[in-house]
Amino acid sequence: xxxxxxxxxxxxxxxxxxxxxxxxxxxxxxxxxxxxxxxxxxxxxxxxxxxxxxxxxxxxxxxxxxxxxxxxxxxxxxxxxxxxxxxxxxxxxxxxxxxxxxxxxxxxxxxxxxxxxxxxxxxxxxxxxxxxxxxxxxxxxxxxxxxxxxxxxxxxxxxxxxxxxxxxxxxxxxxxxxxxxxxxxxxxxxxxxxxxxxxxxxxxxxxxxxxxxxxxxxxxxxxxxxxxxxxxxxxxxxxxxxxxxxxxxxxxxxxxxxxxxxxxxxxxxxxxxxxxxxxxxxxxxxxxxxxxxxxxxxxxxxxxxxxxxxxxxxxxxxxxxxxxxxxx
Numbered sequence: 001x002x003x004x005x006x007x008x009x010x011x012x013x014x015x016x017x018x019x020x021x022x023x024x025x026x027x028x029x030x031x032x033x034x035x036x037x038x039x040x041x042x043x044x045x046x047x048x049x050x051x052x053x054x055x056x057x058x059x060x061x062x063x064x065x066x067x068x069x070x071x072x073x074x075x076x077x078x079x080x081x082x083x084x085x086x087x088x089x090x091x092x093x094x095x096x097x098x099x100x101x102x103x104x105x106x107x108x109x110x111x112x113x114x115x116x117x118x119x120x121x122x123x124x125x126x127x128x129x130x131x132x133x134x135x136x137x138x139x140x141x142x143x144x145x146x147x148x149x150x151x152x153x154x155x156x157x158x159x160x161x162x163x164x165x166x167x168x169x170x171x172x173x174x175x176x177x178x179x180x181x182x183x184x185x186x187x188x189x190x191x192x193x194x195x196x197x198x199x200x201x202x203x204x205x206x207x208x209x210x211x212x213x214x215x216x217x218x219x220x221x222x223x224x225x226x227x228x229x230x231x232x233x234x235x236x237x238x239x240x241x242x243x244x245x246x247x248x249x250x251x252x253x254x255x256x257x258x259x260x261x262x263x264x265x266x267x268x269x270x271x272x273x274x275x276x277x278x279x280x281x282x283x284x285x286x287x288x289x290x291x292x293x294x295x296x297x298x299x300x301x302x303x304x305x306x307x308x309x310x311x312x313x314x315x316x317x318x319x320x321x322x323x324x325x326x327x328x
Contacts, residue, residue, distance in 0.1 A: 001184055007040045007177040009151035010116075013158035014041070014078060016187065018048055021076065024162060027054040027063055028080030028117075037082050038118070038177045064090035064115070068097045071167075072109040078162065081117035084171060085129050098167035099142030111167045114158070119147070120211060120262050121310060122174035127298035132263035134210075137169040138240035139267075144192055145169045145240040149213035151181035153237060156190030164192065173211040195243035197250070201232030204320050205250040207273060208260035209236040212311060216292075217260055220316035229320065239269050244276050251277055255286040256323040260311055265293040287323035292316055 004012075018024045025048075026041060032055040035042040045053040056063040060081060067077035081087045087094065098111040121130040138145045144166050148154040154172070161168040198213070199221065208217045213235050221231045232250050236242060251257050257277055259270035270291040277289055295309040321327075 001182040003180050004151055004183050005177065006151045006154055006172070006179045006181070007038060009155035009181070009183050010040050010158055010172070011042065011044070012183075013155045013162065015044065015047070017159055017162040018044075018052065022052070023074060024076045024078065025052040025054065026078045026080065027056055027067060029056055029058055029082050031055060031080050036080070038174065040177070041080070060086050060090035061093060064093040065097065067113050068093060068101070068111055071098075071111040071113045072101060076112050076162065078114045078116060081115065083129060083174070084117050084119045084133055085131055087115065087117070087133070094137070094143070094167070094169075095140050099140050102166075103142065110165055112165045113167045114161045114170050115168070116158070116170035117172060118174040118177075119171040120173055121294075121299055121306065124301055124303060124306070126301055130299040132261075132294070134169075134171055134239050135263055135267060135269050135272075138242075138269065143167055143169055143240060144238065145171070146192060146238045147171045147210035148237060149210055149235050151179065152183050153190060153196070153235075155183055156188050157192065157237060159187075160189045160192050168192075171210065175215070176211055179214065190237070193238050193241040193243060195246040196235045196237055197232065197246065198235050199231065199233040201230040201254060203230040203254060204256040204258060204323060205232045205234065205247070205254045206258050206260065206316070206320065207234045207236065207247055209239060209269075210262070212260050212262055216311050216313055216316060220313040220320070223313065223317055224320055229324065229326075231320065236269075242269070242273065242276075244273075244280070247273060247277065248281050251281045252284045255284055256320075257285070257289045258292065258316065258319045258323060259289065260292045260316055262294055262311060264296055265291065266296065268293055287325070290319040290323055292319055
């Protein structure tokens with residue numbers, strides 16, 4: 001095991017797969033000469049050359065379309081969006097192109113593409129650069145949506161995404177690129193669609209994914225553990241497909257569920273999880289399912305308002321105690 005940064009884990013995943021298969025290439029804004037906006041692709045131009053690490057114009061609609069055409073003709077593009085906020089410019093290509101071409105061509109053409117880049121709040125970047133679209137993309141049949149929470153998962157899931165034959169939305173976080181974690185020196189893959197039970201517990205199930213795991217869930221769990229509350233923690237890893245089996249198995253044991261998500265509350269991943277649990281494990285529930293999400297507003301700029309809008313450990317602790325009927 002080595003301790004490396006999140007960005008390094010992503011880079012290793014791309015390097016390893018690109019060395020194996022010359023059909024794989026990386027394209028996006030500033031991924032080549034500048035080594036990537038967040039230095040994820042540092043050194044890749046030197047190793048693979050300008051035909052496989054390609055700087056694009058500021059034209060997401062255009063280069064997403066080029067990637068889809070390349071994938072339909074046998075290549076395997078990795079497309080980096082500087083932020084998934086900018087993927088909205090290319091969303092027609094992703095939803096009406098990549099996600100549907102296999103079905104609409106009767107299986108004649110596929111689109112093995114990874115669309116990757118940061119998602120969610122990263123500080124005082126304004127409402128247009130601080131959004132979570134995991135649930136938007138997860139709503140579309142034909143796409144897989146992956147949201148890794150640490151360097152180990154980032155590498156293993158990205159490697160699996162690159163060799164997958166479906167279009168994959170791979171969502172990272174600007175705040176996590178410098179995070180360090182232990183990653184094996186040997187090659188490994190993590191199966192897409194399988195959640196990770198991070199911690200066993202008996203009192204309540206706490207489900208989340210991505211940046212929320214380290215920034216919100218872990219501090220809350222640490223505090224609750226000190227109070228004698230046993231929390232079972234599940235990291236979804238992917239939000240399409242969602243590993244409902246893992247969640248239901250846990251809820252049938254703990255009888256309580258809190259879901260933490262950075263996105264807005266309406267039609268969210270947490271909404272879908274709450275529905276499935278009440279439908280398939282209703283008789284096991286000892287309390288209503290509670291959700292912790294972002295406030296239902298465009299994210300403000302003022303740091304005090306940002307803090308008031310986003311999920312935090314205190315809100316999670318309060319929700320856990322509420323489902324446990326703990327009054328103090």
